[in-house]
Structure formats: C-alpha cells, structure tokens
Amino acid sequence: MSVLVVGTVAFDSIETPFGSAERILGGSASYFALGASFFAPVRIVGVIGEDFPQDYLDLFTQRKIDIDGIEREKGDTFHWRGRYHEDINLRDTVELHLNVLAGFEPKLPERYRDAEYVFLGNIDPVMQLEVLNQLRRMKLVACDTMDHWIRESNEELKKVLKRIEVLVINDSEARLLSGYDNIVKAARAILKMGPKMILVKRGEYGVLQFSDSSVFATPAYPLEQVFDPTGAGDSFAGGFMGHLARSGDQSQGGLRRAIVYGSVVASFTVEDFGVKRLTDVSLAEIEERYQRFVELTDFHS
Numbered sequence: 683m684s685v686l687v688v689g690t691v692a693f694d695s696i697e698t699p700f701g702s703a704e705r706i707l708g709g710s711a712s713y714f715a716l717g718a719s720f721f722a723p724v725r726i727v728g729v730i731g732e733d734f735p736q737d738y739l740d741l742f743t744q745r746k747i748d749i750d751g752i753e754r755e756k757g758d759t760f761h762w763r764g765r766y767h768e769d770i771n772l773r774d775t776v777e778l779h780l781n782v783l784a785g786f787e788p789k790l791p792e793r794y795r796d797a798e799y800v801f802l803g804n805i806d807p808v809m810q811l812e813v814l815n816q817l818r819r820m821k822l823v824a825c826d827t828m829d830h831w832i833r834e835s836n837e838e839l840k841k842v843l844k845r846i847e848v849l850v851i852n853d854s855e856a857r858l859l860s861g862y863d864n865i866v867k868a869a870r871a872i873l874k875m876g877p878k879m880i881l882v883k884r885g886e887y888g889v890l891q892f893s894d895s896s897v898f899a900t901p902a903y904p905l906e907q908v909f910d911p912t913g914a915g916d917s918f919a920g921g922f923m924g925h926l927a928r929s930g931d932q933s934q935g936g937l938r939r940a941i942v943y944g945s946v947v948a949s950f951t952v953e954d955f956g957v958k959r960l961t962d963v964s965l966a967e968i969e970e971r972y973q974r975f976v977e978l979t980d981f982h983s
C-alpha cells in the first residue's frame with residue numbers, strides 16, 4: 683500500500699551548537715516522505731518555487747518517491763530558518779518565509795485520490811481539509827499541526843480533527859490545544875475532539891500513545907550525539923505510517939511496532955544535518971536498530 687503526504691517542501695537554514703547549514707532540503711513533507719520510503723511507496727503533494735533545485739527533487743526520485751503531486755509555482759520556495767539552543771531540545775524560528783505556500787491550493791493528481799494511508803503534515807488546516815475533500819477511500823489518516831494553527835486557525839483545525847484517526851503532536855502543543863497542563867488529561871481531552879489515537883512527541887524522551895483503550899510509552903533511542911533534531915517528528919510519522927502501510931496491521935501490537943519503527947527512523951534523522959542521514963541509511967540498518975530497540979525496552983523475558 684502506498685502512503686500519501688501533504689506538507690511543506692522547503693529550504694531550511696539551520697544552526698545547531700555543532701554547526702550550520704544554509705538552504706538545505708527540508709519541510710514536513712520531505713522528512714515524512716523520506717522516512718516512509720523505506721517501507722512503502724510514497725506520494726508527495728506540495729508546492730515549490732522556481733528556485734528549487736533539480737538535485738533536491740532527484741533525492742526523492744532516487745528513493746522512488748512519486749513527486750508528480752509537487753507543483754512548481756512562480757516565486758520562491760518556502761524558507762524556514764531555525765536556531766537550536768545549547769539544550770538541543772529547544773529551538774527558535776528565526777525566519778519564516780511562506781512564499782509560494784501562501785495561497786497554495788492542493789490539487790491531487792487523479793491517481794492519488796484512492797490513497798488509503800494519508801499524512802496531513804504541518805500546514806494550514808484549510809489546505810489539510812482541501813486534501814481530505816479530494817480523497818475517496820482512506821483507511822488511516824494521520825495529521826500533524828503546530829502552535830500557530832492551534833492559535834490562529836482553531837476552528838478549521840477542529841474540523842480536521844473530526845475527520846482523522848491519528849493526531850501526531852508535541853507535548854507543548856497538546857497542552858495548548860487542550861488547555862490542560864497534565865499530559866494525560868490533555869490527551870483525554872483531545873481524544874474527545876475526534877482522533878481515535880494521539881501520539882505525543884516528547885523529543886529525546888520519546889513518544890506516548892493514547893487511545894480510549896490503551897496507553898503506550900516508548901523512549902527515544904539513546905544516542906551519544908544529536909547533531910540536528912530538525913525533522914525528527916516528521917520522519918517519526920513517516921516511519922510510523924510507512925510501516926503500517928507495509929504491514930497492514932492496525933492491531934494494538936501492530937500500532938506499537940509502527941511507533942517503534944517511527945522512533946528508529948527519527949533516531950537516524952538526528953544523527954546528521956537535514957535529510958543527509960535519511961538518504962544514506964539502509965533498511966538493514968533500520969531493522970538492526972529496531973532489534974536493538976526491542977532489547978532496550980525488554981524487561982519481561
């Protein structure tokens with residue numbers, strides 16, 4: 683089964699305590715697509731400007747990612763500049779240029795409209811709704827969002843939440859969306875807004891999964907050095923959805939395994955700048971780290 687993603691395809695300029703990079707490939711859809719591509723065919727819906735280099739598009743096609751849904755418009759590509767603190771869990775957005783993303787109206791190629799596994803990456807909820815309205819037979823729709831949309835487009839976001847199965851969200855965003863400081867209360871309140879499942883991303887502390895019937899916790903894979911956390915959340919979602927599309931297993935166990943695959947993919951992403959590690963890691967390395975993850979969390983055998 684293939685996975686469809688809509689989100690940003692971007693230039694990122696990044697500064698971390700370990701170095702910096704200018705206008706490298708980034709964006710929520712890019713990280714998601716590369717993360718999911720280890721497990722399943724991926725299709726991207728997004729927009730780029732005239733300045734977007736062919737080399738970056740080639741990175742997608744080399745991983746067999748379908749980019750027919752990426753539209754090239756007059757103007758410049760979305761550009762984000764972020765700076766991480768000494769405490770790498772903290773980052774500031776220094777610049778944000780929407781450019782061609784402003785006013786983007788996603789139009790899905792006809793053959794994308796039967797997509798069953800769908801990820802609505804972090805973009806305007808109005809665009810997320812436009813994508814949902816063009817789909818015919820979704821099996822599993824997951825969605826990400828951020829503080830900006832929670833504050834500025836709350837009503838549209840709530841409409842999206844009514845139509846999805848899985849919300850992937852940071853802990854601070856879960857608090858903002860629900861109005862509760864306690865993360866369990868926050869998750870319970872968000873479950874009432876529509877999603878059947880919430881995945882709360884907690885950076886180096888891992889992921890918490892909440893549904894009406896269960897709670898599951900997994901740590902992040904312990905790494906000696908994190909170079910650049912950008913894209914950890916999106917590539918986590920990519921690994922999670924990609925594995926679900928590969929396995930077709932949405933049982934409680936299947937969902938938990940998908941969460942661990944997502945965590946493994948994210949752990950590779952942060953080992954180097956931008957998408958670099960994601961483009962050179964192999965599926966064999968991913969499977970091996972998955973096994974190490976099983977050992978890491980085994981306390982019962």
Ligand code: AMP
Pocket residue numbers: 690692693694708709710713762778804805830911912913914915916917
């Ligand atoms: P993550 O680190 O997983 O939260 O996502 C980082 C990616 O989000 C970067 O590659 C940015 O290009 C992208 N990004 C940053 N700000 C925004 C925004 N306001 N809307 C959409 N995507 C964004």
